[in-house]
Amino acid sequence: QEAINRKKSSSESFKTAAHRSEMAPPPLKMEELGWRAPQWVRDNLVTMCMRCKEPFNALTRRRHHCRACGYVVCARCSDYRAELQYDRSRLNRVCQECYVFLTGHVVLEDREGKHKGILEKEAAEISGRSLLCSSLQLLDKSSKGGTRGWFVIPRDDPLVLYIYAAPQDVRAHTSIPLLGYQVRDVPQGHSRHVFQLAQSQQVLTFAADTEELKRRWMRAMARSAAGITQPEEDEDTDS
16 A cells, blocks of 8 residues: 555655646736746747747747747747847847847837737636636547647636647637537547547547546536536636
């Protein structure tokens, strides 16, 4: 029993560490910009620029890091230089927002005029206050292949499932209103943990990494599908 308890404890610690590794490092406070070196957001946690939201690609839109805030941004959004105190006041590549804050210079190009759409909820922001979030795979019709992504049901929008390509993306590529769906279990043996959302002629098939995670998603989606917006009693609630 002692060996079982140690195994369970180490497994939970590993899951917690793995989950934290997928989340963003804590952002610097505004007054710390330029004075403290930021912890960079890892390249593999985003698929699009964290400022302009344009997708990255290998040729025309490559990844760069703002040396002030640590965000992953494209060349266009990081085409600015500012002195950073933590780097002996040397000029460093920074994003437009940090450039304006650090220098006080006005940038004539206005990129803030666009309306913020429903899909432009940042993954890291809503994952931190979600009913449930994790990596899942949305299977194709053959159920043999599919797309892995970061799935979130936010507390402030509990009837909608948001799907991101990566856990630090600033824009979801798909949202699915869950109200009215039926949640189905699909037994697949020990190697697959599959369940479905079904409504009329539409069937969406998901694969989770573990049976426990599958059950958690099925329970959360079933509550959303039934229009239940309050978290379960055993879930932590925001103060």
